Each structure stands twice: as structure tokens, then as C-alpha cells.
Amino acid sequence: MKQRLIYSLLAALSLSLGGCGDGGNGDDASSEDLTDHGEVASEVSTESSGSAMDTIKAQAQGAMENASQAGHQAMEAISEAAGTAEDQTEMLGRRTETEIKTLIDEVNTYLDEHELGSAEDVMEKLVELKDGLPESMREQIDALEAKLDNLQGQE
Numbered sequence: 001m002k003q004r005l006i007y008s009l010l011a012a013l014s015l016s017l018g019g020c021g022d023g024g025n026g027d028d029a030s031s032e033d034l035t036d037h038g039e040v041a042s043e044v045s046t047e048s049s050g051s052a053m054d055t056i057k058a059q060a061q062g063a064m065e066n067a068s069q070a071g072h073q074a075m076e077a078i079s080e081a082a083g084t085a086e087d088q089t090e091m092l093g094r095r096t097e098t099e100i101k102t103l104i105d106e107v108n109t110y111l112d113e114h115e116l117g118s119a120e121d122v123m124e125k126l127v128e129l130k131d132g133l134p135e136s137m138r139e140q141i142d143a144l145e146a147k148l149d150n151l152q153g154q155e
Contacts, residue, residue, distance in 0.1 A: 100129065100137055107144050111151060119148055 103126050110119035126141045133141075 096129075097134075097137070100126070100133060104137075104140055104144065107148070111144070111147055114151065116148065116152055116155070120152075123148055 103122055107119050107122045107126065110116070110122065123141075123145060126144070130138055130141050
């Protein structure tokens, strides 16, 4: 790809230098003048190709360094965002577990007081949330459902 760019620059330089002349429109130029211009263009093109190559290399290196730095900054931002998301998820999980435990305690209290209607209302919420909970909490909810069914069957 660098070679294509260099060849393109050389071609553009040669074409632009080929159009240079003594200020005339080129109608009265002799073949000797054209040869002289061609040699000058070749010399200038050869000399400038080295400096153009150096300039292109320097620009490419600068672009690579900028891209590398941007990549590092992006990775740092992603890592920071992932850490924040993980912290928030953990906090949300603890809050959810606390809320579920509170609901389980409410159901137990309602069942102990034989307030089956209130216990059933809270159990509906727990059953909705049950699938996303840890196994130990699902087992507690299942036990509460069985206890509620048993007490409702006794009435």
C-alpha cells in the first residue's frame, strides 16, 4: 500500500513538473527542451522521492502511534465501564436478595398469623421472581407454597 502511495505521488509530481516550462504554452518547444525538462523532472522526482518517502513514513508512524494510543484509551474506558457494571450488578443482586428475603419473611409472618389472603398476595410476587433466583431461595419459595397450600386445604 505504501508503494502505491509513493508511485502515485511520483506520478503526480512528474505530471506537475512536466507541465512547467518557460512560461510559454509549449507550442514552440523543441524536442531538446522537452528532453531537458524530462531529465530535470526525473532528477527532481528521484531526489524528492526520498524526502517524500521519509515524510510518508513519518506520517504513517504518527498515525500508527495515534491509533495505538486511541486503542489503549478505549480499552481503559471499556475496562472501567465493565468494572462499574459489575459493581452495580453485584449491588443490585444483593438488594434483590434482601428484598426477596423480606418477602419470604412476610409470607412466613402471614402464615403464622393465618392471614392466608395476604400470604397468597406476597407469594404471587415471589413466584414471578422465582426463576431468576438462586436455588436456595427457590427451595424456600417452594416450601412456602406447599405450606400455604396445606393451610388453605385445612380451611
